[in-house]
Amino acid sequence: MNKSILLLALLLTLVACRQTAAPNNPNVVIRVTPDHLTVGITALIVEVSDADGTAIPDARIEVRGDMNHAGMQPVFGDAQPGDQPGEYRVPFEWTMGGDWIVTITVILPDDTRTEQSFEFVVES
C-alpha cells in the first residue's frame, strides 16, 4: 500500500516536470496595463524568473512583435533594466491596431536561449 502511494507520488512528480518543459527554462511574464494596448509607443514590462521563482536579473531579452496578417514589418524592442531585479522594461511601438504576437527570447548568462510567445489585441 505504502509503496503504491510512493510510486504514484513519483509519477505525479514526473508528469509535473514534463509540463514545465526543461527545468532550466525560465518563466517569462509580460505585464502591460490596458491603456498601453492602443496604437503608439508603450512599454512592455517583462519579468523573468527561474523554475523556483527566483528573479533572473542578468538575462538578455530580445523582443519581436508580429501581427497575425501578412505584409507587416516586425517591430523590435530593446530591453532595459526595470525597477525590480528580474524585471526588464522594453519600449515598444504598436504600429497598427489588431492581433499581435510578441515573441520574447530570453538569453541566460550561459547562452541558453528560450522563446515564448504572447498574444495581444491592440485597439486602433
Ligand SMILES: [Cu+2]
Ligand atoms: Cu498590421
